[in-house]
Amino acid sequence: MGPLVAVVLTLLIYSFLYKENKLYRFAEYSFVGVSAGYWLMVAIDNLRSVALGPILRGNYSYVIPLVLGVAVFARLSKGYSWLARWPVAIVVGTGTALALRGFVDAMFIGQIRATIAAPMDYNNILIAVMTVCTLFFFMFTIEHKGPVGILAKAGRYSLMFYFGVLFGNHIMTRMALLTSRFIEIQNFILKALGLS
Amino acid sequence: MAKEDMWGKLGRIDPRILYVLLVIILIIPLIAPIGLPIPITSETRKIYDAVEKLPPGSVVVCAMDTSGAAWGENGPQAKAILRHLFQKPLKIVVVSFEADGPMLGQRALLEVPKGEKKYGVDYVNLGFVAGGETGRAAFGRDVQKLISKDFLGNPLEKLPIMEKVRNAEDFALFFTFTSLISAVEMYVRQLYAPYKTKVVAGIIGLGVPAVVPYYNAGQLFSILSGSLGAGEYELLSKMPGEGVRLSDALSLSTLLVVVLIVVGNAAFFGDKLRGKEEKR
Numbered sequence: 001m002g003p004l005v006a007v008v009l010t011l012l013i014y015s016f017l018y019k020e021n022k023l024y025r026f027a028e029y030s031f032v033g034v035s036a037g038y039w040l041m042v043a044i045d046n047l048r049s050v051a052l053g054p055i056l057r058g059n060y061s062y063v064i065p066l067v068l069g070v071a072v073f074a075r076l077s078k079g080y081s082w083l084a085r086w087p088v089a090i091v092v093g094t095g096t097a098l099a100l101r102g103f104v105d106a107m108f109i110g111q112i113r114a115t116i117a118a119p120m121d122y123n124n125i126l127i128a129v130m131t132v133c134t135l136f137f138f139m140f141t142i143e144h145k146g147p148v149g150i151l152a153k154a155g156r157y158s159l160m161f162y163f164g165v166l167f168g169n170h171i172m173t174r175m176a177l178l179t180s181r182f183i184e185i186q187n188f189i190l191k192a193l194g195l196s
Numbered sequence: 197m198a199k200e201d202m203w204g205k206l207g208r209i210d211p212r213i214l215y216v217l218l219v220i221i222l223i224i225p226l227i228a229p230i231g232l233p234i235p236i237t238s239e240t241r242k243i244y245d246a247v248e249k250l251p252p253g254s255v256v257v258c259a260m261d262t263s264g265a266a267w268g269e270n271g272p273q274a275k276a277i278l279r280h281l282f283q284k285p286l287k288i289v290v291v292s293f294e295a296d297g298p299m300l301g302q303r304a305l306l307e308v309p310k311g312e313k314k315y316g317v318d319y320v321n322l323g324f325v326a327g328g329e330t331g332r333a334a335f336g337r338d339v340q341k342l343i344s345k346d347f348l349g350n351p352l353e354k355l356p357i358m359e360k361v362r363n364a365e366d367f368a369l370f371f372t373f374t375s376l377i378s379a380v381e382m383y384v385r386q387l388y389a390p391y392k393t394k395v396v397a398g399i400i401g402l403g404v405p406a407v408v409p410y411y412n413a414g415q416l417f418s419i420l421s422g423s424l425g426a427g428e429y430e431l432l433s434k435m436p437g438e439g440v441r442l443s444d445a446l447s448l449s450t451l452l453v454v455v456l457i458v459v460g461n462a463a464f465f466g467d468k469l470r471g472k473e474e475k476r
Contacts, residue, residue: 101386169403
């Protein structure tokens with residue numbers, strides 16, 4: 001039953017390519033509804049397994065995040081909306097601290113080190129030059145004139161190269177996703193005809 | 197009304213004609229595979245060699261950080277890798293840090309041949325871990341403290357495989373199959389930076405240019421690039437599957453897009469040229 005539903009809904013969605021129609025709308029709304037339902041179930045299941053489960057097993061420290069979670073709903077009340085700031089502050093603070101743990105080394109120093117210390121081959125020299133030129137493009141404290149202007153312009157072309165690569169990969173990905181749907185339809189037809 | 201010339205007509209082709217063309221181009225290689233060559237990249241070979249050289253009993257984690265929308269590319273990748281892993285004497289842990297992942301991970305596990313491997317002993321699906329970056333960091337720190345039950349609801353203490361899976365130091369190789377560049381970055385921050393875990397990014401083609409700098413910097417062990425990467429891996433492991441089937445259609449459809457880009461640009465510049473001539 002599952003593959004049949006998947007194939008029918010795929011065809012209904014692709015019917016939009018001809019023109020917008022009610023069958024397409026039906027598939028679209030079904031997708032939104034099923035997604036919302038699924039996410040609700042995931043949230044409830046998380047609440048049960050991550051918070052309520054440990055509390056019921058006697059780990060009462062989980063009451064704190066549970067109370068903070070409930071405090072998010074205080075936003076709905078005019079008088080107590082300030083309570084919602086606490087969980088948001090904790091989530092943002094923890095998230096930032098955690099991200100910063102590896103950020104400086106992995107995303108900043110590591111990248112600079114890799115650019116500088118890379119072996120001197122044509123590819124790496126080109127990457128280093130393009131990196132410097134791109135940085136010049138984003139340097140707005142100096143007017144883009146003379147040598148700086150040339151470097152900034154080279155930076156602009158470097159960015160365009162990158163966008164070109166990105167566009168090419170974008171097309172490849174979209175085509176792969178489309179083809180995989182076709183493969184699923186083909187598999188369904190072959191199975192229905194008893195050929196696979 | 198002035199009669200429209202060739203350039204004008206080219207620039208205003210009904211998109212539905214292009215869709216039909218695309219469908220035809222995609223269907224032909226699916227019905228009659230052409231067998232266009234698939235060159236193996238050094239990145240894919242590096243992954244294959246690493247899996248081949250893993251000592252028996254090593255723990256390999258496959259994080260299904262993907263969604264239904266990206267499964268078209270991540271699916272063939274995950275299945276190609278899992279098929280190979282299941283042929284080796286390894287312990288396989290499937291987990292997901294994105295909500296859609298557990299179902300897709302389970303689907304991949306169901307679809308690949310598992311040989312003599314037993315659930316709970318040789319492989320496990322730990323299901324969904326909430327929290328994004330926080331969840332990933334906690335997973336690297338202490339798996340058993342973070343997760344109490346697997347995807348099927350079995351308590352982890354009843355699964356023998358979990359005796360070998362405690363923290364990131366136990367992971368011989370960590371795969372992520374994802375469409376999210378941010379997910380790869382999180383692993384670089386939370387697994388590579390503190391534990392030097394070998395992270396392999398099985399990412400959709402669209403995300404590859406954004407994660408290449410991490411690979412060049414040595415922060416990623418390797419990259420499996422889109423469905424083409426899956427096709428390459430299938431050929432290396434001598435188990436052709438969806439990735440190989442996709443590659444013919446992908447090559448032809450990309451060729452069509454290139455032709456259409458050339459036609460579109462020719463129409464644009466031809467139109468511009470005609471405008472200049474008319475002004476004269």
